[in-house]
Amino acid sequence: MSISLPRGRMPHGALLSLLLGATAAAHAETPSYAELLRQAQSRAPQLLAQAASTRAAAADALQARAWNNPSLNVTAENLGGPKPGGVTQRQDTYTLTQVFEAGGKRSARIEAEARKADAAGIQEKQARILYANELALAYATAEALQLRSEVADGDVARAEEDLRAAQALVKAGREADLRVAQARASAAASQAAAQSAAAAAVEALERLSALAGAAESYTRIDRPFLAVAAARPVAQNWSAEQAPAFASAAAERDAVQAQVRVEEKRWMPDVGVSVGMRKFGWSNESAAVVGVTLNVPLFDRNQSGVNAATERANAATLRLEAARLETLAQHRAALAQMAAAERSLQAAQLSESAATEAYRLGRIGYDAGKTALIELLAIRRALSEAKTLTIEASLARVRAIATLSLAEGRIAFGEAP
Incomplete structure (x- = not known):
């Protein structure tokens, strides 16, 4: 016996079909993360904009060499x-x-523009590392929400089975009519959760498509990433100077200090x-x-101009020290998050296995009339929560790997830029 739905209401599967069907004409197969990262290097607007800024800085450096x-x-x-x-x-x-x-004005100007070009190049490298890790998180998030949608679909199927079992027991006189109402309410709640999860999955895929600069929207992650994403070994002899944030701050300081010499020669x-x-x-x-x-x-x-440039150089030096301290703190925190994420994932997988077995036994007991419906519903809810927790723990692990890799100045799941 199927669940009766209010007039005008559609099942979650039909809703998901409509959501995906709206973009079916522009469907694009979702490549693996490694392939997507490779493709994005030449088409992602963020990277193209940063590359244009780097070329502009290089052109300014060449222009600075021109004679009057x-x-x-x-x-x-x-x-x-x-x-x-x-x-x-x-x-x-x-x-x-x-x-x-006279007095070295030209050489000072050339040096200042060269330092700005160097800073732009370092900022581009930092942008590529940031983008790669952001893309990894977007890819993992899209897959996680897709898996949560599948978990919600499975919960709907189990709710329908529970409802049919309750109706059969009520018909046989072994349960009160109240149990059918409880099972129907639980099934309706599962359908609502499935519809919400399906919409969230579509939204995450759209965000991934936009971030990757794809001309067509992705509609499904077909190549697993959460389960196969492997952490690289922690960098040995790591120092804060290797972090992108520190390197960018150092380049900024050098550029500002070069500008001090320009101001000193201006008069x-x-x-x-x-x-x-x-x-x-x-x-x-x-x-x-x-x-x-x-x-x-x-x-x-130009004494005031020199004083202003000197103060800006002092501020840049202090920002560099702040970046060093923050980088060290982020690296230590990332190491702790990485270890915690690994333990959380292992615990979540054990919990899911136990919940799966508990639901199997609960259904057997309910069909035999030895387990109350309310207890079965609680066991099923615990199973869904355990599956969701495993997905969230996998996503947290990917996030921890990305955070640690970013702190160490490298791409987590791809080749260095």
Whole structure:
């Protein structure tokens, strides 16, 4: 006998079919995590944006090496002036001026832009490590929610079996009608939970598709990741300097310190050297013109600019120390989380095995009239909770591996960037 549903209500399986069917035309097979990570390197918007920023910084570093362009000056004098003896007094002067940065200003600018380019490169590497671990968590989360949906489906099937058994016992006069109402309520709750779990699984797959930069939405994880994700050995002789956050902070400090030298050189005068010729209107003769221009730092020696840059450098040094301490703390915490996650997963798997056996015995007892329905429902609920706990423990293990790998500056489940 099947469960009677209110008019207009659809089973959870039909709901899931509709949710997946909405994107069936744009369905894409979900690759393994390793393959997905490889594909994402060339199409994920986050990585492409960071790569563009790195190229821009490199172009700025090249531009910093460019010399100043020379300037051409043409001056006509005595136009319309008096002409003694009918002879024009006009003079035309043509000069070419080249400005040279004195006192090491150019080299300081080149060094500052080079340090910025180095920082951009390190930030790109950090972004790739962060992205790879984020993608691993999104992949694991999508699989975990898919498994939870399957657990919910199994709970619905067990609820329907319990309902049919209760109806049979009531019909045989061995149970009161109340037991059927209790079993029907439990089955309805299981269906609601299954619908919610199916929607959550679809949402997680959509997030994974967006993160991976996929043109088509993924609809199912077909290649297990939670069960096969293996932790790499803990890095030996690890130091905080290997962490991406520390390396990024160090590169930022170097870039800011290089900017201090730029500010220290900014007040120094630029020297302009001019060469040219002057033509005299009253004859066919001309004369050479040579000049030097020099801006005099009489009022502004950029002292406040130097002080500001120095304070920014001090702040960057302090941020570097903070990053070192935070990295060490995160690494110790990640090691503890890793060990705890392994123990939690083992305990959850044992709990699930015990709950599965308990439900099997409970059903046998209920069919024999030796176990109360309310007790059977509690045992079934405990089985679902145990299965869910195993899934959550597997996900927590993957998260712990990713956290530890991130603290050590490496990708958890793929090749180094």
